[in-house]
Amino acid sequence: MQRIPEPELMDDEAQAQAYAEADFAEPNSHFAALYDEFIGPLAEGAAVLDLGCGPGDIMLRIAAAHPEIEIHGLDGSGAMLAFGRAALATQPELAGRVSFIQGLVPDALLPRARYDAVISNSLLHHLHHPETLWRTVRARARPGAPVLVMDLMRPADEATAQALVDQYAADEPEVLRRDFYNSLLAAFEPDEVRQQLALAGLGRLEVMAVSDRHMLVRGRV
Numbered sequence: 001m002q003r004i005p006e007p008e009l010m011d012d013e014a015q016a017q018a019y020a021e022a023d024f025a026e027p028n029s030h031f032a033a034l035y036d037e038f039i040g041p042l043a044e045g046a047a048v049l050d051l052g053c054g055p056g057d058i059m060l061r062i063a064a065a066h067p068e069i070e071i072h073g074l075d076g077s078g079a080m081l082a083f084g085r086a087a088l089a090t091q092p093e094l095a096g097r098v099s100f101i102q103g104l105v106p107d108a109l110l111p112r113a114r115y116d117a118v119i120s121n122s123l124l125h126h127l128h129h130p131e132t133l134w135r136t137v138r139a140r141a142r143p144g145a146p147v148l149v150m151d152l153m154r155p156a157d158e159a160t161a162q163a164l165v166d167q168y169a170a171d172e173p174e175v176l177r178r179d180f181y182n183s184l185l186a187a188f189e190p191d192e193v194r195q196q197l198a199l200a201g202l203g204r205l206e207v208m209a210v211s212d213r214h215m216l217v218r219g220r221v
């Protein structure tokens with residue numbers, strides 16, 4: 001099946017609200033567990049960059065589990081970031097270590113030139129030019145820094161995409177089911193991502209399937 005790109009930013013208020021209120025506990029705790037497995041504790045004061053952080057549930061989970069780090073989340077959608085800032089306000093113990101920054105991959109202004117780790121979940125499939133993610137990873141991760149990127153994998157056909165929506169989002173609002181379906185059609189296949197990485201000079205990063213709908217890119221810059 002050919003890739004069908006979707007809009008990059010999720011800046012529609014209803015769309016951002018449905019996403020922020022959806023139950024992503026399983027995939028988000030899976031990402032946090034992968035962070036523990038592949039990145040783990042960093043040095044005191046280390047800075048982590050989350051590209052396309054959305055409403056920040058993953059960042060907040062990782063910040064709570066890793067008191068040694070600060071974490072900066074970048075997203076182009078003000079609507080998404082508003083949900084992230086509201087969630088942060090309910091966890092005052094994380095204030096000062098978590099920041100939400102509005103800006104676009106690849107040109108955003110960030111507080112640090114280089115980061116001690118770079119993470120991203122479900123951004124890649126939104127990008128019309130996927131190389132902008134890998135260029136940002138190269139530019140912003142300090143040499144040797146760990147990278148952890150998870151994204152959807154494009155299924156073989158539309159019927160499989162619909163079956164995944166029915167299996168994993170049966171009780172979600174229609175706006176979220178439609179976004180999930182469109183995202184599956186916009187996603188890349190693991191071999192396409194391997195090609196993107198090779199072209200970006202990141203061919204040492206590994207790409208692997210980690211569920212029936214997710215792939216993981218991991219390694220060191």
Ligand SMILES: C[S@@+](CC[C@H](N)C(=O)[O-])C[C@H]1O[C@@H](n2cnc3c(N)ncnc32)[C@H](O)[C@@H]1O
Pocket residue numbers: 008009010011051052053054055056057058074075076077080103104105106120121122123126127
């Ligand atoms: C599916 S959400 C994922 C949010 C979060 N990482 C998560 O796992 O819950 C994708 C996010 O990427 C953001 N986004 C898309 N293109 C972007 C770009 N070029 N620069 C910054 N953010 C972008 C969207 O606004 C959206 O919030």
